[in-house]
Amino acid sequence: MRAVRGRVLTLRANPFLAEPRECLVHHEDGLVVMRGGRITAFGAYELTKGALPPGVVPAEYPNALILPGLIDTHVHYPQIQMVGAFGAQLLGWLERYTFPAEASFADRRHAEDTARLFLREVLACGTTTAAVYCTVHPHSVDAFFAESERFNTRMVAGKVLMDRNAPSALLDTAESGYRESEALIRRWHGRGRQLYGVTPRFAPACTEAQLDAAGALLRAHDGLYLQTHLSESPAEVAWVQELFPARGSYLDVYAHAGLVGPRSVFGHAIHVDEADLCTCHRTGAALSHCPTSNLFLGSGLFRLFDALDPRRPVRTGLGTDIGAGTTLSLVRTLGEAYKVAALRGDKLDAVRALWLATAGGAEALHLEDRIGRIAVGYEADLCVLDTAASPLLAHRARYCTDIEELLFVQMTLGPERVQATWVAGEPVYEAARTPDPYRY
Ligand code: GUN
Ligand code: ZN
Missing domain, CATH: 2.30.40.10 (Urease, subunit C, domain 1)
Structure with a gap:
């Protein structure tokens, strides 16, 4: 005791x-x-x-x-080596900085060393639960969960799925992504405090077959998470419209594959409309507000008070989104959330801010009965x-x-x-x- x-x-x-x-x-x-x-x-x-x-x-x-x-609902552990990379918006930033960094995780030892550093830095910032993107390499997930298990932290993490529009060294296929994710789910999901998140990177990097395979994983195993990016930048939204002309909205691409429901966590969600927010409210899907990232890449201003409108509140947590975000500290991230709200004419008081970084994050992850x-x-x-x-x-x-x-x-x-x-x-x-x- x-x-x-x-x-x-x-x-x-x-x-x-x-x-x-x-x-x-x-x-x-x-x-x-x-x-x-x-x-x-x-x-x-x-x-x-x-x-x-x-x-x-x-x-x-x-x-x-x-x-x-504190609860971080959106963060990429492999990206701590390229935080603060100069001069790009989302799509150029991915090509120029993110994909090369993630390619270096083909080396298992590098993944283990980075997971060790990342988890210690996260704990030093007071964060005890996070929803974490690994890389496309299954051993990047083993490295992260092994470290989390050592500290007995409650973590959500998963292998990134992407089968197009990235360097070939980082691509899986719908079939191999399913198989490798399933092996990781069997190894880690529900072991101690560890929880698995199926992690299609975002619609532009996933074929429809891969998104459908992610949906099949969610149906095949109880209690899994689904984490991905949604409507972060205007150029990305336009690209999704081109790639999926039959879908009504970016969120609809995910809904069509069965990826929108309880324990789905969508990073950013800046450029969404009222119908999308209603869908999230109705289905129990959550949004992750990542203010330092959105300011750093110039992606836009999240509509926090619209998301949490009491008439149809959407589960909303806070994300650091390292390495587009610029700090692992959720306390600092709240300071930036205040400024993003101020730019929209809203005021984020300290009590609501504390809620976003604690009980709100827990609600976003459907863990509000335990953390x-x-x-x-x-x-x-x-x-x-x-x-x-x-x-x-x-x-x-x-x-x-x-x-x-x-x-x-x-x-x-x-x-x-x-x-x-x-x-x-x-x-x-x-x-x-x-x-x-x-x-x-
Ligand atoms: N969209 C797709 N991948 C990423 C990523 O790694 N970071 C951010 N901020 N947005 C993304
Ligand atoms: Zn992200």
């Missing part, structure tokens, strides 16, 4: 659908007790300390915010932000008048790396533990 004590913040309901302040659960001096990977007691320290057996001393985090572990909140029975994944991480931040924090301002300032000024990250009730990253802050 373990416990943490400090200022705790979590959400009890969706602040896009209810008054944000009423959704917030806040304890100035809170206690979270964990056993067997789950939260067994949670509340104000004075009222909850009776749940601590003699001899269990809580880890104390003064000057900190203890949050649920994304601090509550009894939930999986014990936590992230601890240091509110005095720099002299500037400590100074600024002294002038915050309430908890929402303190949280908002973290989004704007906070560092990439957090103070501590806990996974399934164990501390896996502690910034103060030197020289090696990682548990494994």
Whole structure:
């Protein structure tokens, strides 16, 4: 049994659908007790300390915010080697930077080394669950899940499927993609906390036969995810119209192959219309908002408040989309989500922002009954932000008048790396533990 004590913040309901302040659960001096990977007691320290057996001393985090572990609903681990590549929009960027980087994963050792670095960097940013694209090479998936299993993180990942419009070294076929994905599903899906995501890259890189094969995989195995890209840039949308002239919209290409439903996660979804949003609402499909990526590639401004319109809310999470995105930190990503909303004339307050990076991400992944909140029975994944991480931040924090301002300032000024990250009730990253802050 373990416990943490400090200022705790979590959400009890969706602040896009209810008054944000009423959704917030806040304890100035809170206690979270964990056993067997789950939260067994949670509340104000004075009222909850009776749940601590003699001899269990809580880890104390003064000057900190203890949050649920953060959830990244869209990220490419093989792309950490080309983050911040200069001067291209989506399609040129894929050709010039992304495909060569992913080709280097033909080397299994490179995949293993990168997966190791990636997972440690993700944990250092307070992220405890992510929906991860690997490469077309099956061993890139083995490398990632092996690393995730070591830390016992709850992760979704899958082998990229693409059978056209990419260098030949990166192409599979509808048949080989099906076969290799199925072997990975049997090896990893539901093993411990690992979950498999069928991962057709995007419609322009997949023939109709390959999209149909992805649909067949989803029908053949229970509880799989489907992750892909949707309507990210205007040139991409025009290309999809050319490649699939019979379909009513980009989303319709995926729907026709049986790829739109619960546990489908569509990255970007900037250039979608009301009918597409209604389809996502009706089917339980989710969108991943990736603001740093969208700003960096100049793809456009996601309509966050339309997606979450209470009349037909669409499950929506936050994505870093490394390597088009420019940070693995979801806290930083929220700062950019605020700016994207501002450019559209909307205001993303701190409570709604926290929801996007925690319970909203969990809803997007249909895992809202086990992650994304601090509550009894939930999986014990936590992230601890240091509110005095720099002299500037400590100074600024002294002038915050309430908890929402303190949280908002973290989004704007906070560092990439957090103070501590806990996974399934164990501390896996502690910034103060030197020289090696990682548990494994
Ligand atoms: N569309 C197809 N592949 C990709 C990718 O790797 N990154 C982004 N941002 N968009 C894509
Ligand atoms: Zn992406």
